[in-house]
Amino acid sequence: MKNLYITLSLVISLSIAAVVTLYYIQPKPQKNGFKRGHRYAVQKLDALELNFGSWYITWQGESRIYLSNYRALLALFSCDYNLQDSVYGRLSFADGSRLRRDALKAQIVRKLNPGEDVFKTDGFVNLDESTGRMVYTYYYRNAFVYLDTGFNVLSTGRLIDTNSVAKIELGTYKAGSNKTILTMAKPALVVNKKGYVDGGYFYNHTALAADNESPDDFNRHEVFDVYRLDTGQYSYSLYVPRHPKMQLTDFAVRGNLLIALFDRYLVSYQLTGKEVRQAR
Numbered sequence: 486m487k488n489l490y491i492t493l494s495l496v497i498s499l500s501i502a503a504v505v506t507l508y509y510i511q512p513k514p515q516k517n518g519f520k521r522g523h524r525y526a527v528q529k530l531d532a533l534e535l536n537f538g539s540w541y542i543t544w545q546g547e548s549r550i551y552l553s554n555y556r557a558l559l560a561l562f563s564c565d566y567n568l569q570d571s572v573y574g575r576l577s578f579a580d581g582s583r584l585r586r587d588a589l590k591a592q593i594v595r596k597l598n599p600g601e602d603v604f605k606t607d608g609f610v611n612l613d614e615s616t617g618r619m620v621y622t623y624y625y626r627n628a629f630v631y632l633d634t635g636f637n638v639l640s641t642g643r644l645i646d647t648n649s650v651a652k653i654e655l656g657t658y659k660a661g662s663n664k665t666i667l668t669m670a671k672p673a674l675v676v677n678k679k680g681y682v683d684g685g686y687f688y689n690h691t692a693l694a695a696d697n698e699s700p701d702d703f704n705r706h707e708v709f710d711v712y713r714l715d716t717g718q719y720s721y722s723l724y725v726p727r728h729p730k731m732q733l734t735d736f737a738v739r740g741n742l743l744i745a746l747f748d749r750y751l752v753s754y755q756l757t758g759k760e761v762r763q764a765r
Contacts, residue, residue, distance in 0.1 A: 518647040521695040521710070523721040527743060527754035533568040538749040542735045543582045545614070550737065550744060553580035566742060568753055586610045593621045596636045604669060605651040613682040620687050620714070622680050625651035625673050629680075629687060631714050642717030645710060646693050648676045683738040686720070687712045690736065707733045707745070725754060 535552075540562065543553040549570075554560040558579040564571040590610045598606040608623040618639070622629040627644035643649075652674040678690040689710045694703035706724040713720055723743070727733070731747035738744075741756045 516696050517693045519645050519695055520697040521645065521722045522719065524698070524724055525721060525757055526724045528757055530753040530755055531568045533564065533571065533751045535562060535749040535751065536573065540746060540749065542737050542746060543580050545737055545739060553582070566739065566753070568751055589619060592636060593619065593632065597621065597630060604653050604655065604673070609680060611680045611682045620680060620682050622677050622689065623651070624675055624677055625653060627676060640714065640717045642712050644677065644689065645719050646676055648674065679736065681736060681738050682714070684740065685714050687714055688738050690733070723756065
């Protein structure tokens with residue numbers, strides 16, 4: 486009996502030692518050097534499954550939202566903001582909104598970063614349809630710029646993460662006998678994914694977790710950091726539940742309504758929280 490107790494004690498001690506060892510050798514959560522302020526969950530209102538995927542949000546009218554398609558270039562879909570009264574249509578010519586944004590992006594980059602490396606200045610443009618003003622946000626660093634219709638800078642903002650310099654490694658390869666192409670040696674650290682402008686606020690779909698949120702919380706949500714355009718200051722963050730099978734491909738905000746597009750699923754959410762109510 487005494488030997489049995491000794492054996493059991495030894496087994497328990499070894500088990501505890503193994504658990505403690507695993508705890509200390511497991512990778513520690515990534516620290517990104519910043520904290521988020523108030524984080525508000527959104528309230529799901531409705532959902533709609535589309536007939537096929539590859540959609541993007543192209544325009545919002547007074548009573549309807551419109552989607553075009555990356556693959557079926559003449560396809561058009563629209564529904565009201567309750568995700569009802571849906572209509573599939575066909576354009577007589579391909580949607581030109583992406584080409585328009587690409588042209589604006591090229592002009593903005595030339596204005597803001599003349600001569601700077603094209604990879605480090607890469608980003609995305611968001612239009613404020615009510616004013617024609619634009620927000621340019623960098624993919625790889627913590628900055629956005631608010632511009633008027635003449636490409637004059639109205640304000641600049643620093644995003645709350647600490648990536649002020651793009652983390653990019655460049656390389657080259659030969660294309661033919663006389664041409665050398667500059668390219669990325671490995672994938673860069675993406676800081677910002679997409680954005681949207683509404684009511685004087687910029688909604689940034691962030692790619693980085695803050696030090697004061699758990700990895701599980703961050704990984705279960707699409708996180709949007711919200712900034713005032715007149716001051717460039719951070720206001721609050723929104724937590725939108727991730728779709729279990731689909732990636733977030735686009736989103737739009739209209740007042741207290743956020744519409745998220747998960748490939749072929751449209752989902753509408755009510756925005757809640759003290760800062761949200763004050764902003765509206």
